[in-house]
Amino acid sequence: MSRIPAEVEQLRSRTRTFIHEVVIPAEPHPGDYLDEAVLAELKAKAKDAGVFAPHVPTEWGGQGVPTEFWSPIFQEAGYSPIGPAVLGCMAPDEGNMHMLAQIATQEQKERYLAPLAGGDVRSSFAMTEPHPGTGSDPSALTTRAVRDGDDWVITGDKRFISGAELCSFFIVMAATDPEDADGSATDGSGAAQAKKGQAATMFLVDRDTPGVTVGKPIHTVDRTIAGGHPYVHFDEVRVPASAILGEAGKGFAYAQVRLAPARLTHCMRWLGLARRALDTALDRAEHREAFGDILARQGLAQELIAQSVIDIETSDAMITKTAEVLDTDAKEANSRSSIAKVYCSEAVYRVIDRAIQLTGGDGVSDRLPLIQYLNDVRPFRIYDGATETHKFAISRRASSKRRRQVAAGAPRLDIVEEAR
Structure with a gap:
């Protein structure tokens, strides 16, 4: 990894101090949610301390930390x-x-990103x-969006929609007509998985939309x-074409813009x-002390x-290597983030489990x-x-990579010459 710039190191130091001196003393009892009024007060203090929204571009009120250097800051934040x-x-x-x-x-950035980046919604x-x-x-x-004149009508059911009980808007993934497809689709692991002829489109939908x-x-x-992880139902939800995020038919490809970094920031x-x-x-x-000596x-x-x-x-090390190419x-980045996600999700669980044992x-x-930490990371x-x-x-x-290498002339290493 490239040497951390001085300004990022300074932000990490300020973040560490803020987490230890301000945030940890305000933590709720294990198993409880943080009171919304307390959260609002803490956000205001974070802004005053110059540590709020480290990942957000400065033009939208954040600290503007380059993606490559998010990890040291996010790890300090995650200490609580x-x-x-x-x-x-x-x-x-x-x-x-x-x-x-x-x-x-x-x-769309002015309507949705600005208040979101500011912590207002x-x-x-x-x-x-x-x-x-x-x-x-x-x-x-299965959720579908169909054209109706200049509008789109979305119908379908969602579940495990994190934060939905408190959110102001949704980014909704819906299947759309094949004529709007870009011909590509990718799942959460980065593998192409779309059914033949199926496209998807992302829509920005206000929660109060009929x-x-x-x-x-x-x-x-x-x-x-x-805000929990509830069911969310979209019953003939009508939105204008301006609600499309990006281009129609490219939802699967756009998902990777979100999923690869999101896997890594988790x-x-x-x-x-x-x-x-x-x-x-x-x-x-x-x-x-036990059995005549300290545990350590x-x-x-x-x-x-x-x-x-x-x-x-x-x-x-895995996170750092992946962040370099995001x-x-x-x-x-997709490939590396899959590997990092598998290893880190299992490793973090092991670390907390061992801490409980100790x-x-x-x-x-x-x-x-600690037991609440284990519950938090298990999902x-x-x-x-x-x-x-x-x-x-x-x-x-x-x-696939090895097949291409062999096809390009690399020797097969599994061939054993039989003895005569």
């Missing part, structure tokens, strides 16, 4: 489970901001659907995203929380600590926040493409 929300870099808003900045028209990304609709496989998309209903809540174990934030969990375990191991000097505890350090440093090589009974109680192995989906894509890419 509420840190990313306070700093305006939490999902789903962070990913939506990135996509709006890349794709939206100037008018919330947003949701409406893609996942009830079975047999789309989840890890976008080719199963026909939009936030439905039954889905109770999940995590507590980091305010890794960054959760890695910060893994560091917090390890620090908690290290403090316990240094001050708890006992082999079994040292094994747990060492494996966690290895998991954190390996995850950090803005320059979309195909390579802290014993307190680790599984609400005397420490990461499913959302943004389940681990198994990514492994499928990673394997296919590896096989």
Whole structure:
């Protein structure tokens, strides 16, 4: 990785100080959501401290940190489970901001990106659907949008739509007529998956648009995203053509503008929380004595600590390597982000689980926040493409790459000459 610029290092230092001195003391009891009034106060303090919206371009009120250097800042924010929300870099808003900045028209940016980047409103990304609709496989998309004169009419059901209960607008993925397709589609793992003749389009839909209903809540174990993960229903929702995000028919391709960075920023934030969990375990191991010696000097505890350090440093290196190409090589970024997402989602879980083991009974109680951390990170192995989906894509890419190498003249290495 290139040397971190001085201004980014200064922002990281300010962020670390702000998280430790302002945010951590304001954390809710483990398992509780942060009070909205408290969140608003903390956001105002973050703006005053010059640490709010590190990823947002300066023209929209952010700190303008280049994508390549997001990780050190996001990890500092993620050291507290509420840190990313306070700093305006939490999902789903962070990913939506990135996509709006890349794709939206100037008018859309002023209407949606500006208030979102300023922390004044919330947003949701409406893609996942009830079975047999789309989840890890976008080719199963059942929500449809059809032209009606100069308007589009959207009909379909979504679920697990994070933040929907508090959002002001949705970015809705809907299947559209094949004549609007660009001929490409990509799933959460980066693999082409569209059914023949199926295209998709993204729409910006205000929550108060007639026909939009936030439905039954889905109770999940995590507590980091305010606004829940409910069902959302679109019943003949009429929107103008100006509501299209980007171009009609290119929704699957645009999804990658959001998904590859969003997968990686999840890794960054959760890695910060893994560091917090390890620090908690290290403090316990240094001050708890058992069987005649402190835990930190006992082999079994040292094994747990060492494996966690290895998991954190390996995850950090993967994130850094992927961040280097996010803005320059979309195909390579997709591939690397799949690998990083699989490894980091599993590694972060292992680190927190080991921390619980090292802290014993307190680790599984609400005397420490570790068991809630474990609940918060467990869904990461499913959302943004389940681990198994990514492994499928990673394997296919590896096989395809090797076939091309052999076809281009590389020797096959599995051929064994039989003895006569």
